[in-house]
Every structure is written in structure tokens, then in C-alpha cells.
Amino acid sequence: MARQCEIAVEVNGEQRPARVPARTSLADFLRDDLGLTGTHLGCEHGVCGACTVLLNGQPVRSCIMLAAQADGQAVTTIEGMSGPDGELTEVQDAFCRTHALQCGFCTPGMVLAVQALVDRNDQPSREEIDDAIGGNICRCTGYVQIREAVEQVVAGQAGKAALTADGAAR
Structure with missing residues (x-):
């Protein structure tokens, strides 16, 4: 019988205690046990990079990480990105x-x-953008539109930073 591990992972803001086989990947735990496909x-x-999730805000490959390694950690999946009423984040909206x-x-x-990337760097260079997305293979877009999406988000953040506390443009 496979060794079992008791884990408690915060997934998308919710504590998710579970008992999983020790060799269960984080991806399989998320998909099979929690239904986060x-x-x-x-x-x-x-x-x-298709299995990328955020672990304590940092991107990780969930297919090569064990669920047991996420014990006591905070995981964010794509399902946890949108707001409570399903509104898209700036990044999701820019992708659209x-x-x-x-x-x-x-x-x-x-x-x-x-x-x-945008959470840790509000003004990334083209090189930093390419580095952040370089670990994720996209066979369709050629990355051009993905870079454009990041640049739109960054431009939007710069615009917000240019507002004073009372909301007037500088």
C-alpha cells in the first residue's frame, strides 16, 4: 500500500485538508482531488509550463511538485484569479x-x-517579460500578443501610479 500524507493546502484562499498518496503531484491533487481542471x-x-500555478505568489510547475510539498503553503490556480463575481483581473482582461x-x-x-511578474515588478523590461513567459510554451500565438498583453497591464499600472491621492492626473 502506498504511503499516505496528511496535508493542508490553502487553495485559492480556502483551506483544503486532504489525505493523499505521498507520490501525488500537486497538479494531480488540484485536478483529480479538488476538481480544478x-x-x-x-x-x-x-x-x-501548462501546469503553472502560484505557490505563495511565485510560479511553480505543479506537475513536478508533490502535493505534500505544498502542505502549509498557499496555492493559486487560474480558478482563483477572478474576482468573487467572476470579474477578470487586469491580466486576464489584457489577454482577451x-x-x-x-x-x-x-x-x-x-x-x-x-x-x-506584474505583482513583483510594475515596470518590467522586454527582457524581463520574455524571461517570465519563456518557461511557458505557446504553439499558437508566437508570443507577440502575450507580450502586448503584459505591456498593456504595465501601461495601465503606470497610469494608475500617475494619479495623485485625490484622483487628479499629475
Whole structure:
């Protein structure tokens, strides 16, 4: 019989205690145990980025991480990105506006990677953008629209920063 682990992972803001086989990947736990199928499995070797989720705000490959390693940690999946009424985040909205998605397979991992980038760097360079999305393979877009989406989000953040506390433009 496979060794079992008791884990308690905060997933999308909700504590999710579970008992899982020790060798269960985080991706399989999210998809099979929690029904969060927005985490896609592509290569299952940590190369394609389709399974990217945020672990304590940092992008990780959930296919090569064990669920037990996430014990006591906070995981955000694509299902946890939108607001309580389903409103899109700035990143998700920019992906829609720029057509930065086609088949949609890479989109959840790509959106999470971009979100982590803009959360830690409000003015990333082209090189930093390319580095952030470079670990996620997209076979459809050629990355042009994805870069445009990031640039729109960054421009929007810069516009917000230019407002004074009373809301007047500088």
C-alpha cells in the first residue's frame, strides 16, 4: 500500500485538508482531488509550463511538485484569479483584448506567470517579460500578443501610479 500524507493546502484562499498518496503531484491533487481542471497537464516533465500555478505568489510547475510539498503553503490556480463575481483581473482582461490566447491550452499557466511578474515588478523590461513567459510554451500565438498583453497591464499600472491621492492626473 502506498504511503499516505496528511496535508493542508490553502487553495485559492480556502483551506483544503486532504489525505493523499505521498507520490501525488500537486497538479494531480488540484485536478483529480479538488476538481480544478484549469491547471493543464502537457509534458508532465516541468518543461512546457501548462501546469503553472502560484505557490505563495511565485510560479511553480505543479506537475513536478508533490502535493505534500505544498502542505502549509498557499496555492493559486487560474480558478482563483477572478474576482468573487467572476470579474477578470487586469491580466486576464489584457489577454482577451490583445487576443493573447488561441487554443487556450497554455493560457492558465501563462496568465499566472504574467500575474506573478506584474505583482513583483510594475515596470518590467522586454527582457524581463520574455524571461517570465519563456518557461511557458505557446504553439499558437508566437508570443507577440502575450507580450502586448503584459505591456498593456504595465501601461495601465503606470497610469494608475500617475494619479495623485485625490484622483487628479499629475
